Amino acid sequence: MDFSVQIREKGLKVTPARLSVIEVLSEGNQAFAHAELEKIFDTMDRVTLYRILNDFEYVGLVHKIVDAEGITRFALCKKSCPDKHHTDDHVHFNCQICHKMFCLDKVHEPQINLPNGFKAERLQTLIYGLCNSCNAA
Amino acid sequence: MDFSVQIREKGLKVTPARLSVIEVLSEGNQAFAHAELEKIFDTMDRVTLYRILNDFEYVGLVHKIVDAEGITRFALCKKSCPDKHHTDDHVHFNCQICHKMFCLDKVHEPQINLPNGFKAERLQTLIYGLCNSCNAA
DNA sequence: CCTATCTTTGCAACAAAGTTGCGTTTAGAT
DNA sequence: ATCTAAACGCAACTTTGTTGCAAAGATAGG
Numbered sequence: 400m401d402f403s404v405q406i407r408e409k410g411l412k413v414t415p416a417r418l419s420v421i422e423v424l425s426e427g428n429q430a431f432a433h434a435e436l437e438k439i440f441d442t443m444d445r446v447t448l449y450r451i452l453n454d455f456e457y458v459g460l461v462h463k464i465v466d467a468e469g470i471t472r473f474a475l476c477k478k479s480c481p482d483k484h485h486t487d488d489h490v491h492f493n494c495q496i497c498h499k500m501f502c503l504d505k506v507h508e509p510q511i512n513l514p515n516g517f518k519a520e521r522l523q524t525l526i527y528g529l530c531n532s533c534n535a536a
Numbered sequence: 537m538d539f540s541v542q543i544r545e546k547g548l549k550v551t552p553a554r555l556s557v558i559e560v561l562s563e564g565n566q567a568f569a570h571a572e573l574e575k576i577f578d579t580m581d582r583v584t585l586y587r588i589l590n591d592f593e594y595v596g597l598v599h600k601i602v603d604a605e606g607i608t609r610f611a612l613c614k615k616s617c618p619d620k621h622h623t624d625d626h627v628h629f630n631c632q633i634c635h636k637m638f639c640l641d642k643v644h645e646p647q648i649n650l651p652n653g654f655k656a657e658r659l660q661t662l663i664y665g666l667c668n669s670c671n672a673a
Numbered sequence: 674c675c676t677a678t679c680t681t682t683g684c685a686a687c688a689a690a691g692t693t694g695c696g697t698t699t700a701g702a703t
Numbered sequence: 704a705t706c707t708a709a710a711c712g713c714a715a716c717t718t719t720g721t722t723g724c725a726a727a728g729a730t731a732g733g
Contacts, residue, residue, distance in 0.1 A: 412700050412709060433690080444712050449691065451710090465606045467660055469719090471690085492654060503654075509646040511661065516668025517629060517640075523604055523662040524648065531653025549680060549729050570719080581683050586720065588681095606690090608719090675733085682727070690719075698711070703704105 409458035416443060420451050421460065421475070430464050430472035430491070430500040464491050464500060466525060472500050491523075494530035501530060546595035553580060557588050558597070558612070567601050567611035567628070567637040601628050601637060603662060609637050628660075631667035638667060 402421045403413045411417065423439055424431060436448055452473050455461040461473045490506040493499075508522040539558045540550045548554065560576055561568060573585055589610050592598040598610045627643040630636075645659040 414700075414710065416711075445690095446692080446713080447711055454710095463604075465602055465604055467600075467602055469602045469606050469608055469690095471606055490648060492650070495657060503651060506648065506650065509648060509661075511627060511643065511646060511663065513629070513643065513663070513665075514640060514668070516671050517663075518666040518671050519663045520632060520665035521663070523664070524646075525660045525662075526648065526650070526654075526656045526658070527660070528650075528657035529655040531651070534653050534655050551681065551729075553682075582719095583684080583721080584682055591681095606719095677732085678730095680727105680729075682725105684723105684725090686722085688719100688721070690717100692717070693715085695713090696711105697713100698709105700709075701707100703706080 405460065409460060411454060411458060416440075416447060417451055417455075420448070421455070424461060424473065424475040427499075428474075428502050428504070430474035430502060432470050432472045436473075464523075464525070466491075466493050466500065467527070474500070474502050477502075477504055490526060492526045492528070492530065494533050495527055496529060496533035499530060542597065546597060548591060548595060553577075553584060554588055554592075557585070558592070561598060561610065561612040564636075565611075565639050565641070567609035567639060569607050569609045573610075601660075601662075603628075603630050603637065604664070611637070611639050614639075614641055627663060629663045629665070629667065631670050632664055633666060633670035636667060 402418055402425070406413050406417055406421065419440065420436065423436065433448065433452065436452075437443075437445060440448065452461065452463075456463050456473065459476060461475055464472050464474065466472070488508055490503045490508060492501040492503050494501070508524055511519070511522070513519055539555055539562070543550050543554055543558065556577065557573065560573065570585065570589065573589075574580075574582060577585060589598065589600075593600050593610065596613060598612055601609050601611065603609070625645055627640045627645060629638040629640050631638070645661055648656070648659070650656055
């Protein structure tokens with residue numbers, strides 16, 4: 400996995416800041432909140448982090464998930480998402496114990512029947528519960 | 537529908553502010569954002585509105601939904617939700633044209649198979665698309 | 674109907690989350 | 704090595720939500 404190539408392919412310049420962000424995001428199958436990343440990169444400017452994440456989302460390197468508490472998290476896209484409006488077609492799981500947010504890439508969004516006249520364009524499923532490691536403990 | 541009774545039954549005092557909030561929330565099948573309600577009740581203090589909504593949620597008169605953009609909305613519960621942690625077991629629909637958020641009371645949350653070890657406690661489905669009136673137009 | 678008490682309200686101040694503008698630095702193409 | 708557009712850091716600002724406290728209001732009891 401050469402992140403430099405991925406970044407450059409999306410038309411963004413490769414910088415140390417961007418590389419370190421994408422590296423952290425690639426660890427585990429998790430989505431990270433801005434606050435968490437801010438702690439990890441304690442020397443990086445808050446604004447720079449916001450811009451890196453938003454740029455990454457814009458070009459389709461990461462996707463954004465907002466949980467029921469309104470906390471925004473970012474996760475690396477697996478296959479390159481189509482630019483801009485990418486429908487991350489998988490379910491997200493938020494553990495109530497460790498509070499990690501997982502991308503369940505293999506669990507796809509369900510089919511849902513809507514009332515007459517309603518037309519679905521995009522779906523987002525968020526599941527709360529116990530993740531595999533917290534459940535075992 | 538006597539809202540006064542509902543409010544008093546939940547152990548809250550009946551005040552003009554609370555009555556007007558619950559009346560607006562009962563219009564249509566929609567969820568209202570704080571910002572929208574603030575415009576409607578332009579004389580009411582911002583903090584009071586926050587407290588009314590939070591109190592209503594706490595006692596189970598309304599439920600809270602956060603959309604993919606992180607906007608928090610409040611909707612009246614149909615059957616009285618169980619106090620505190622009420623799982624509003626219905627799907628929410630956000631129209632991309634009129635930006636209204638609808639509670640599709642008759643569309644229940646789907647069943648989803650999780651990977652081994654994961655245990656679902658609560659589910660939240662959010663659908664984006666065209667609502668019946670915007671779709672017709 | 675009046676009073677006492679506990680709740681609710683309004684105000685001010687604060688905290689967290691996110692955005693914008695601008696001057697400086699840096700990536701990378703020539 | 705030079706040049707230019709992109710990225711960064713800083714300061715300031717907006718939006719969203721919370722907390723403490725004094726004043727006003729709801730309702731149960733006399």
